[in-house]
Amino acid sequence: MPNVLAINGSPRPDGNTAHMLREVLQVCGAAGFATEVYQAGGKPVRGCLACGACGSQKGRCATDDWINELYPKVARADALLLGSPTYFADLTPELKAVIDRVGFMSRSDNMRLSRKVGAAVSAVRRAGSIHVLDSIQHFFLINDMIVPGSTYWNMSQCRVPGEYEQDAEGVQTLRRLGENIVWLVNKLN
Ligand SMILES: Cc1cc2nc3c(=O)[nH]c(=O)nc-3n(C[C@H](O)[C@H](O)[C@H](O)COP(=O)(O)O)c2cc1C
Secondary structure, three states, X not given: OOEEEEEEOOOOOOOHXXXXXXXHHXXXXXXXXXXXXXXXXXXXXXXXXXXXXXXXXXXXXXXXXXXXXXXXXXXXXXXXXXXXXXXXXXXXXXXXXXXXXXXXXXXOOOOOXXXXXXXXXXXXXXXXHHHHHHHHHHHHHHOOOEXXXXXXXXXXXXXXXXXXXXXXXXXXXXXXXXXXXXXXXXXXX
């Protein structure tokens, strides 16, 4: 059974980003995919130390925290769905730490992310989400991953938790993104 791992970079486990991720996963689940959300936002984390230790201990980081617990889930996933709220037109530091550390770990682990599907979503009150999506998609594209689109950029205009559902175009965009993840993973398999 194909599986999609979503990583929530928002410190709000039930905020707008979480709802956006669930919207996409609901479509994937209805198509028979296994789905999981990993809550990264709000967890204490260090950035990459550039120590190079992951080069000799494949798939493990010298900083032994939750990113070592997350990595095997990433390695097993057929598709990754990364979500972040827009923070000063950028992603959250927790998600950036995932990108930097998992990115290096996977490269020294036989390019473990190769040909996995990667999609990004971002919640935004008003502006800056395109830059968030670009940052996340740069991570996918340098790691040999394949990125599906939708009918708009994968963003939703919302501020307080619960507002996500009011952006009808955002909801529609994410449902189509879910359909495209399913379509693409099935083609690749
Ligand atoms: C530190 C911080 C910075 C933010 N920066 C922006 C921003 O640059 N542009 C914007 O439109 N909204 C900004 N917001 C609003 C959030 O992106 C918005 O409320 C989003 O829906 C929160 O998603 P969440 O519920 O998943 O945490 C910011 C919020 C916080 C807490």
